[in-house]
Amino acid sequence: MSGTFPDDEWLETFKTKLNQDERYGEIASKWEGDFIFDIEPDNQFHQRRRLYLDLWHGKCREAYSLDEDNTTEAKFTLAGSYTNFFQVLQGNIDPMQAMITRKLRVKGSMAYMMRNIPVVLDFVRCAREVTG
Secondary structure, three states: OOOOOOOHHHHHHHHHHHHHOHHHHHHOOOOEEEEEEEEEOOOOOOOOEEEEEEEEOOEEEEEEEEOOOOOOOOOEEEEEEHHHHHHHHOOOOOHHHHHHOOOOEEEOOHHHHHHOHHHHHHHHHHHHHHHO
């Protein structure tokens, strides 16, 4: 494990994991869509962080932090408090349940995500494995 969620070292480790994980590559082979994780400050983490991931056919083509002035848009934005993101990454909250209950709010096609639940779940598995 390298870095601490959600720092740049963690993000680079996650990108590498996605690109090297054969299972993810197979499950996500038809996925087409980039993501922004909008991590809102709370009592555990006091700054806003926005992470961009370009996911395409089982690979992560790019992954980087967005500064406050960056207006990049993505097919999907997942927004929520640091604590809620971290609870998903620790396995304490099911990722689909977090989206359905709006602990993590989805901007983008929820129907597309629901049709691709195995991809979403394996993406989270990879994130959990680099989070520790």
